[in-house]
Amino acid sequence: MDRRELRAALSAAGVADGYYRIEGVHEPAPTPTDFLFMRQASDGEWETGTYERGRYEAIARHPDEAGACAHLFRLLVP
Numbered sequence: 001m002d003r004r005e006l007r008a009a010l011s012a013a014g015v016a017d018g019y020y021r022i023e024g025v026h027e028p029a030p031t032p033t034d035f036l037f038m039r040q041a042s043d044g045e046w047e048t049g050t051y052e053r054g055r056y057e058a059i060a061r062h063p064d065e066a067g068a069c070a071h072l073f074r075l076l077v078p
Contacts, residue, residue: 003069013077015076018032019032036051047061047062
């Protein structure tokens, strides 16, 4: 699964837009006060994590986009 497919899967599962941010694909405006995120790190790996009180906190790193997508999906869809 890539980022665009993840966005479609989350939408189909009914996950509210303000609960997450996917770099380059889904960046809600205005920025919610807290959400889960997926982004590419400067070293090329992917991060999933939380954004709270103006601060990003990576909770996992993934060697590829597919792994990060799967992780974010599991976090948002029980």
